[in-house]
Structures are given as structure tokens and as C-alpha cells.
Amino acid sequence: MTMEVGILGATGMVGQQFVALLANHPWFKVAWLGASERSAGKAYRDAAAWRLPAPLSDDVAKLGVDAATPGRAPKLVFSGLDSSVAGEIEGAFAQAGHIVVSNSRNYRMEADVPLLIPEVNADHLALLKAQAARNWKGRIVTNPNCVVVVYAMALAPLRQFGLKSSIITTLQAISGAGYPGVPSWDILGNVIPFIGGGEEQKIETETNKILGTVKNGAVQDHEVKISAAVTRVGVHNGHTGSIAVSLDQKPDVDAIVAAWNGFRGRPQALGLPSAPAQPIVYLTEQNRPQPSLDVNRDGGMTITIGRLRACPVLDFKFVALGHNTIRGAAGAAILNAELMHREGLL
Amino acid sequence: MTMEVGILGATGMVGQQFVALLANHPWFKVAWLGASERSAGKAYRDAAAWRLPAPLSDDVAKLGVDAATPGRAPKLVFSGLDSSVAGEIEGAFAQAGHIVVSNSRNYRMEADVPLLIPEVNADHLALLKAQAARNWKGRIVTNPNCVVVVYAMALAPLRQFGLKSSIITTLQAISGAGYPGVPSWDILGNVIPFIGGGEEQKIETETNKILGTVKNGAVQDHEVKISAAVTRVGVHNGHTGSIAVSLDQKPDVDAIVAAWNGFRGRPQALGLPSAPAQPIVYLTEQNRPQPSLDVNRDGGMTITIGRLRACPVLDFKFVALGHNTIRGAAGAAILNAELMHREGLL
Amino acid sequence: MTMEVGILGATGMVGQQFVALLANHPWFKVAWLGASERSAGKAYRDAAAWRLPAPLSDDVAKLGVDAATPGRAPKLVFSGLDSSVAGEIEGAFAQAGHIVVSNSRNYRMEADVPLLIPEVNADHLALLKAQAARNWKGRIVTNPNCVVVVYAMALAPLRQFGLKSSIITTLQAISGAGYPGVPSWDILGNVIPFIGGGEEQKIETETNKILGTVKNGAVQDHEVKISAAVTRVGVHNGHTGSIAVSLDQKPDVDAIVAAWNGFRGRPQALGLPSAPAQPIVYLTEQNRPQPSLDVNRDGGMTITIGRLRACPVLDFKFVALGHNTIRGAAGAAILNAELMHREGLL
């Protein structure tokens, strides 16, 4: 039995990634596409040029694009909406009874909205009950910023060692800026040491919520001090983080690598369709991970880490990489929905 | 009166940059070129393809390339030799009475060899006296690793605020790897989170020597803990550093920016030909510095800095950029020689 | 004595190039900037981010941006307007008495408008008299499409050999698409075999007009059949053409190279400030010209050609390169204005 799903913001970079990832999904079938007024009324194929190497299926190509308003959409709706409009639209869908599984930032930090990485904090779904206090018949669940997914997954297994603080410098792919996104004139052969939209602040705040624990129906943040510096580089897909951490306990390198390689969560226990068998893979080659070689591992759902070594200022430093529009966006949301489905929340 | 100079390693990436920068130098004239056996005996134009946008002057193009042995070379010799051979060859030239102004790493950390950034530690030339203890009729002076020039210049004006520790993640240009250097297959649209040759170690050790002070004829290192993580990106020229620092005193942002913009050294006091009027320029735009836009400022001799802001883990973070084969290599060595010339050491 | 000039479309890619090239011009001084409503009223520095490596002069940075309407503008106005608005605006300026030296395509193929490359068809300025028949107190002069400047200059010296037909495939730089122009997602590590706006048709028609001769006050097209196929590649500046030609006479390679290297025109005879000493330079290396190495020769005003060899289908094939926003746009227009100034037409 497949469940029909909708996609909000279906023509954008993340929206197209939703379409691509759901093409052969065992549970979910794309039956509704919502986008801006400009696209509404057109066949999906004509609403926006398809920009992914994976071919667009004829079924979805022929689907008509609807306006981004509730009504004809199925109960489960994925959202890849731009944050400039996501707040209002997602709220309207939740109010109208939809389960909105969103990649947008608007509701992430709301106290009653789970900010979910299923391997890390599946129990945060407990927050959903509190949404009953809103005049919503439906619910909203969010996944983190595309850097934060990579970063929080890398940090989660380090909590056991007394994670105190961390500094991250990112080298982020252009797909993170959507489409048309970064002009080629600006990024070809260049580095831009800035990303708008509060990117650094998102990294510094979302991570604490994700690593936190649910007590009395609310998330109590993990007390880790985080400093983020972000840059954009000329890479199609894959956010790389150069990360330093301080740990109260002083584990050795082998213990940390074992913690990463052995890390498993609810998606693995439940055998969710989009769950990678091993969510974090430590690469032993001295020059890895690299976007070109590692970003698509396990369909883009695995985080790869390498170069763990002592840090003369904090305690350890390493490099982590994840696919920003799959593990960091559309794939993250789909994994959230898979978890909710198996937990009986859809 | 111009002084004839030689270039060791004249066909390599740094060697070509020496040739380009000396093309219209008011004091120095390239009169001798030394390279490997493979090139010796050929005209420079035929010894290696010219790979810089600045046209090769006919004068130098016609010069014959000599073997990398003392004898016919002028007294002052710049060295862009690969470190695999620089130790022996530069030593032989020093022994034979040459002043070797070297970009290679081999002698940088020797106690009696100045590791020089003229704006920062011109007084380290005092070490040269100690070289008399070697059986050298000549002398060796070195400039730092290409990242370290940028980094140490950015840190130097912060010593007054009690600089204690710093973490740097670099995004380094391909020209830093020489030629043929990084294969295009590896770096096009990619990030490589590793650079060989002990790059991180060089950054962590050279900086302390440069920032140190000369006491009783020896350098006493500045006690700053440094942690470096290096990456290679698809940029032609320009090493970018994402830097965090902790400072004992807690200056405000304006005081730090003023310290950078006001920073001057001996090259500015002496009006050396290659000295930029303002060695460090703080850019106020939120997305700067960028290699594409800023790397060639003042002929590539200026360090640009931007994005100074509080760091939740250390005290401040910012971004610094410099031209790695000019300010970080050939231009650095030329400025060293200009300083020595004006200080009567040639 | 310097002449004050204005720039229409001052914030765009070509507009910024006008500002950069006129920064130290011996005759012309930028005194007026016109742009869209969105920019009007702001200081130039604030109207649009400066995107060129050459620093923006303080004088121009402080200039206020005016609306793109005649009135306050000086008599001589350069236009880098987008073709969607250039027709109406340039016409209004001409009507109001301005000399509009335009890079836009709108008036290029009008029978009474010179489509000028000063080295090739300076005599086409004779068309200007015919503009008296319009209700214009001023005049419009145009330069060709950015590919056509390169192409027509390469073909002009071949007319003497009985040029009959030519096929060109271009590899065009991203700056040709303006700003923001080509999204990085589309072009990074890619080739796009299409350019909109009738690019191929422009190449196939403009070239004939430029190579034509003025008879009885009208241009008689040169009868050369041209076929153009255009592609976009990830290059900042420099349009490369892979060109084949058939020639009635069968000159040898040396004769053709001599024709190119010896080619001179009015700008050289008059010593115009922006005129390169040798407008076409044939490079003998087997792998040239290349954008990275050759595009900025003589300030970007020289066309470089290489790889001349027999073509088994037509007669000869070769590669030509020119800087698309300098020789192919802003520099072309400035050279046009310099010619007009010296010919007493301003």
C-alpha cells in the first residue's frame, strides 16, 4: 500500500530533489505538487526546467502544478518552500489538517516543533502533542539546516565523551543556495566567505536543540558552545566541515572512531527505506572525505568523516561531509516521514 | 644602479613568479637562472612553458638556463627550489658566498636563519651573524610558508591584545602545489581536506618563530597555541583562512580593525619598492575578502581581512586572504631582499 | 581637456566595465550614471555591488545614479543597457541630442546606424549623416555582439584572399550573460550548447554588415556565408572561436599569418588611447590562444589567434580569442568614441 504525498515548493532545488528521491519510494507516491502562482496551472514538466541528472519520471512530469494552498493536497506534504513564504503556507497547511514535513527554517526553533534527525533524536517527536495547543488539525515536523544535519550527526556520538564546545568552518556547495542561487560570476574559481539568511546563527542554535533531551514534554538544550564560520565554494553538492571539539573526558582516537562507526539509531532499528545501514562512516585515507568521491555514498544519506587528530587548542579536530540536498534537506525530510509512518504518526 | 640577481628553481611555479615580479624591478635585474639538469643548457623560453598571464620579457626568455650549482650565479640568489633539493643546493650556494633569499622550507626553522616577514620581524635579520659559525661565506634568509605569511601578518597586530591561541582552517589555491601540481580530476568542483608536506605542522610552528622576539641573538618564540586544518579548493591564486583567536585583553571590534588598518613596518618606513602602502586592509563588506576580487590588490602584496566578529568559543573570528605565490612566496622573498639591501646586508 | 561622459546601464556587467576602463582615460571622464529605477537616487557604490577585481575609484563610487532618462546627462553617453530596454531609452537619448555609443543590439542592423569596429570599418561612420532623416538631434553608433568583434576582426584580413564562407563554434565566457547571468549550478564543470537572445543569428548577420563596404551612403554587405554554433563554458572572460573558412584564392599559411600580424586600421594610424599597437597577434605555440593566458593582452583589446592549419572540408581552420566585455563590449564602445572624437564627430 502506497501513501499519496504532496510537495510544496516542488519546482525549486529541494523540491526537485524530493521528486527524484520519491520516484521509486516503496511507501510514498507523489500525487500533488504545489508551487508559486507563476507555476500553478502548468504541467510540472513545463513549470520549471528539470535540473537533476536523474531523469524525471513521466508520471510526475505530467502532474499539474497546484497553487500552494491546502485543499487538494494529500494529508502528508513535504515542504521545500523558501523561508520567505514557508511560515505562512506551512502554517495554513497544518491548520487545515496536513502533516507538514518541512525542510524550511521557519518553525525549527519553535518549542513545540520537533527539529529532527531520526538517528539522533527520534524521541523529539514527543513534542508533537504540544502542537494540539495551536489551532492546527495537522502537525509540522522539521529537519535542520543542511550543515546542521552533518554537524549534529558528527557530534551526537561525542556527547558520551563530555562534549563542551566546538568550532566549525564550512565549505558549502552551491546547491545549498537553491536555484538560480549563486551567480557563476561570483563563485567560479573563487571562495565566498559568507552565506546569508543567518546561516552561522542557525548552526550555532539548531545544533543545541537537536542534541538536547526531552524532559516533561520540552527539549532541554545540550549545553555545547558552538562557533560557526561559513564559506561557499564551487562544489555542486556536499557541505564539508572542518571541525574542532573539546571533550571533558579525553578519549583516544580509536574510541572516537569506534563511536562514529558504531553509531545507529531508530531508522536502522526500524529498517526505514531511506536509512543507510551505517549512518556515519569514518574514512581512513588521509585526504578524505571529499565531495567528488564520497557525497553520494548510500544514496547520499551517509555522513563521512575523516582526518581525526589532536587539536592543539581544543582537543580533537576532524573533517565531516554530507550531501546537503539529500541528507541535509529532501532525504532528511523523507526519513522523518518514514519514521513518523512507522511510529504511527501519519 | 641595478644589481644582478639569480633565480634558483627558475622554471617552477614560484620561479616564474620571481621572473614576472622582477621584470621591471628598480633595483634587481635577472641575470642568471638555475634549474634542474633537464632544463640546463636551454634558453629559458624553451626550458619550460611560461604559465603566467603576464607576458615573459624577451630579455629573460633568451637567457640560458644554468645548472643549479654555484659558480656563474650573481651574489644575490632567490630560491624557489622544491624542498626535496633545496637543502643541499641552498647550502652549497651559501657556502660558496651567495646570499640566498629562499622561499623553501628547509632552513626556516634553523636557529640561525631568519624566517622573515619584513613588516613583522625585520629585527630577526640579527640572526644572520650567527651563520658565521657555519662554514658559509654567504648567508641564507627565508620567508614563511604561503599560509603563514597571511596568518602571521593577521596575528601580528593582535599581540598587543594578549594573543593566546588561534584555530585556522584554510582554503588554499592550487598554485600552492606548484606545477603540474594538483590534477584537475581531483580538484574540479571538489574540496580536498588535506595538503601534504607537513602543511599543518608548518603553520603551527613557523608562526610562533615569526611572532617571536630576538633576545641575545636568538629568537624566543611567541607563546601562542595554534591549530591548523588545511584544505585545497579550486582557486588559482589566494589562500583564504577562516581564523578564530583568543585574546587575554578583550578589545572591541573597532580596536582590532584599527590595529590592522594601522599596521606598518620597516618596508613602509623605508619605502621599499615592493612594499604596499597599507600591508593589511580590512574590508567592511560582509562577504569579503574573496580571491577573485581581492587577491591582486597592490600587486598581490596586501593582506585583506574581513568579517571580524565575536566567536562564542574563543574570542573573535575573522577571514584573511593573501596571494600565495606573491605575498606568500616570490614577492615575500623579494621584499626580504629589498629590506636586506636597504639595511646594507647584500 | 577632458570631456564629461555618461554611462547608461551603469550597474550591469558591461556598465561596470565602462567605469573600470574609463577610470584613468585621458579624454573622457565619467560624470553621469544612469540605471534602472531601482538604482536611481543611490550613490553608485550602493546601487550595485562592484564585481570587478580593479578597484572602484572613489570619485565614481560617490556619484549619484540617475534615472535612465535624458536631461542631466552629458552629450556623450555610453550604453551598456540590456536589450529589453535599450531600444526605447537609446532612441530617447538620441532624440534629445545625445551621441549614444551603444553596446546593445537594438540598433545594430538599422541601415543608418554604423556597426563599428574601428580597425575594420571606420568608414561606416559615413552612415551617420542618414540619421538626420530621423527626428534625432543626436546620433547612435553601435559596436557588434561580443563574439562578432573577435570573429569579424579575424576574418577582415582574409577578405583579400576571397573569403567565401565560414563555420564557427564558440566557447563563450559567463560574463557575456551579464549579472547575475548564468547560475553556477548550470555551468560549473559543464558545457551549455546554447545561448539565448538570438546569439547565433547575430553572429551570422552582423558579420556581413561589418565586413561590407559603404557605397552611396549605404552599407553593401560582404557576401560571406556564415554558420555559427554557440556554447557557454565555465570561463570568466574570453570568447574562444573554433573557426573554419573557405577562401577563393589559396594562400599559404604564412601569407595568412602575415595578413593577421600586419593588420592595422584607423585606431593605430590615429594612435587612439585604447588602440592596441597590434590588433591581431598570431601565437605560434600549438596550444594557444587560451583565455587564462591571453585574454588580457594589451588591456584586453587585442585579438589572439592560433593553430592555423588546413581544413579538409573548407580550406583553413584556426582558433581566435578576444575579451568579451572589453574588446567585445565596453572597450569596443570606448574605441568607437575615441575614433569619433578624433574624426570630429562628437
Add this chain to the structure above:
Amino acid sequence: MTMEVGILGATGMVGQQFVALLANHPWFKVAWLGASERSAGKAYRDAAAWRLPAPLSDDVAKLGVDAATPGRAPKLVFSGLDSSVAGEIEGAFAQAGHIVVSNSRNYRMEADVPLLIPEVNADHLALLKAQAARNWKGRIVTNPNCVVVVYAMALAPLRQFGLKSSIITTLQAISGAGYPGVPSWDILGNVIPFIGGGEEQKIETETNKILGTVKNGAVQDHEVKISAAVTRVGVHNGHTGSIAVSLDQKPDVDAIVAAWNGFRGRPQALGLPSAPAQPIVYLTEQNRPQPSLDVNRDGGMTITIGRLRACPVLDFKFVALGHNTIRGAAGAAILNAELMHREGLL
């Protein structure tokens, strides 16, 4: 039943592609790896860094690398050897009784060696009988140059329209130069209008042999005049050709598109494992094909064509694209071997 196969030149770019494509092959299993002395004796994993995104299977990773000499190799050997050594080594293997299915250029133009594209000239396998005249117990079969596969497939369906001549300008990927291949300094943001090793000559000669017909046991070349101009661009995989053709008959655009889309050959008739269902796909979007979007279609074995339109000089022009290390190299050889297997020639 799987057949054991060997790979000559197993560590190179094409060798790695052989390993990747054979990883899950239904008929062939990699059991032997031959490479240079430098690699011999090492495990494959250690002999050369794996440089493809597809993970290296543990089975092959553990295989020992042998010297490139016959003896321990299985009967069927794929060769991705560099042409500097392929002539001698492949000859030695053929003499020793091996079936050498080679991607190297050395034997391609020999009269008794099939230069094979299975969809185009499967009947050329008849040449193999003539190899009995050599002192070879084995045989050599070759596939064309990586551009020629794309080009000859695009031209093959046009033979019915009286194909007379063609001009091609290529934009070739860096993987075509092997590894380390093109230095990043040379190609990043650049175009190199030259490829060594007689690339243009190969295109101009191999195509005629491939399109030719076997008469009396020998290939009679197709009489088509070809002119090739090659360039290198910063693309990982995918050679693009801008192609013009003259055709005796004057078909309309629809007839040509139908000829391409309907083109099938022996691989499709036999259902060979690596055969794409539709070897040539015409794309109707005006800006296709593009390497980023189209090169991996059907596992990289499909040629995509687009932009067919009239050519003012010849008759038609269009753009063709193929994956140079799959359809143009390793995949081509594997398809050759599959054909030979089904034809009973292994």
C-alpha cells in the same frame, strides 16, 4: 556461468572504469589485473588510489596486481594501456593466445583489426580471420577514440542520406587525458584549444574506417571528408561535439531525428548486458545535451544529440554528447567483448 577476465593498465583512469563497470557484470568477473612494474606485487587497493565515486569492491581491492605480461592472465583481457606501451604488450598477449579487447589506439588502423562500435559495424568482426596470418594464437579487437565513438554513432544513421562531409569542434572532458592528466592550473576556468597525441587526426581517420563496409574480408572506407578541431574544457566526463554535416539527399529535420531515435544495432538485437535500449536519444530541449545532465544516461552508454538545425554553409548542424570513459572507452570495450561472446568468438 561467469567468465574470468583480466585488465591491462588496471590502475589508470580507463582501467579503473573497467573495474567499476565489471563490478556486477552478469558474464565477466575480474580475476586478473596487470599494470606497470611500479604497481606489480601490490594489492590493487594499494597500487593506485581509487578515484571513482562508485566504491571499489573488496574482491577487486584485494586482488594482487601482476606485471603486464602474459602467463597468469585469463584468456579474455581488456586493455586500458597507455599507447606508449600498448603496442608491444597487446601484441605479446595476442601472440600468447589471449583475446585482447583494447581501448588503445595502437592497432586501431591495422587492416586486419576490427575498429568496432557494435551498433555500427558489428560485421567488422569478420576481419579477425585475417589475424591468422600473424603469428598470433589470440586476437585483438579495438574500440575507437573516445570522441570517435560519439561522432561515428551520430553519423552512422546519416549515411542513408548521402553523408559527404562533416566538420566537428569538440569540447572534451579532462578524464580523456587520464590521470594525473591535465594540471588544474591549466584548465580551471579555461579552455585549451589543443589535445596532443594526434587527437584530430584520429578523429579524421578512424571515423571513415568505422563507417566503412567489409568487402572481401577488408574494410572499404566510407568516403566522408572530416575536419576536426579539438578543445579541452573543465568538465569531468563527457565529450561534446558541435557538428555540421553535408548530405547529398536533403532530408528534413524530422527524418534525421527519426533516423537517430530509431537507430538500433546488434547489441540491441542480442540484448547485450551493456547495450542501451536506445543507443541514440534526441533531446528536444533547446539547450541540450549537457554533460552535467545527460552524460550518465543508461549507465553512460547512450549518445545524446540535440539542437539539429539548418547550417548555412553545410546542410545541418547539431550537438552530440557521450561519456568518454564509458561509451568512449571501458564501456565500449566491454560491449565489444559482449558481442564477441554472443557471436562465439571468445
